[in-house]
Amino acid sequence: MISTKARYALRVLIDLAQNQENNYVPLKEIAKRQEISEKYLETILKLLVKGGLLTGLRGKGGGYRLTRRPEEYTVGEIIELTEGPLAPVACLLPDAKPCSRKDICLSLPLWKNYHALISDFFYRITLLDVIHGNFPA
């Protein structure tokens, strides 16, 4: 299952894309529109700011806004930022410790194919695609 963190993050980005115009949007507004607890949303927004997907501005008139245009975000990076690598098994992580069975493991190619499939899917789809409902045929 995709975690709420990733799902909420995506919804926040969609929300900002649709509501930011030229202003900073306060957390409170996003929370209200998206029906997400403010406190919990904080932890997610922190992640997104730290990851460079959003900038925050403090004080009156402050809030959050996107750092790029919607077509410049991929769903893949949003998911990986919030909940970690898409790799389905540890052996496929970039810094995986060598597995003694890797040469005889018949499942490994399956997980590799699966990994390629979903990486492709998620990294090809941009935030704008999600907003417009454009998905690969």
Next chain:
Amino acid sequence: MISTKARYALRVLIDLAQNQENNYVPLKEIAKRQEISEKYLETILKLLVKGGLLTGLRGKGGGYRLTRRPEEYTVGEIIELTEGPLAPVACLLPDAKPCSRKDICLSLPLWKNYHALISDFFYRITLLDVIHGNFPA
């Protein structure tokens, strides 16, 4: 991440497909070949028996064997049996409680497409495919 339960289950089925000939294979042997703790393997085999993928026979000369031919198992059913539905979000579960945002949710179609993609992938691949390294192009 795919759980060890699902991954071990797959490995067990591969192991049986390759080693059962016409006999029942004791858990001990599988555990040894696959380097999986006997105790933990028990819980997995119990699941597989309960799910009808395997039959067990007690006593001397007993053990486990497949209930069907390898080409009659799909990877999808093995995963879903051991770790639950492939659905990435609760709203896509067959008996999901109606979500109030479902008509305005822009992410939902994304998760639907994703779900279709991976279901297709895993349900098209049989145990025999895995053994032969045959994957969809």
Next chain:
DNA sequence: CTATTTACCTACCATGTCAATAGGTATATA
């Protein structure tokens, strides 16, 4: 210069799942 609004920070907690273990019971064969 003060009040207010906002982001930002540190810490905590309850619940549940995962991976694994322990110890025993039932059943079949030799």
Next chain:
DNA sequence: TATATACCTATTGACATGGTAGGTAAATAG
């Protein structure tokens, strides 16, 4: 009768998840 096996119930430690509490820093409005 002894042995090999599956099968059953319960428990554990570690960790992730989803969420909360309470405070600090900075920006603006008046």
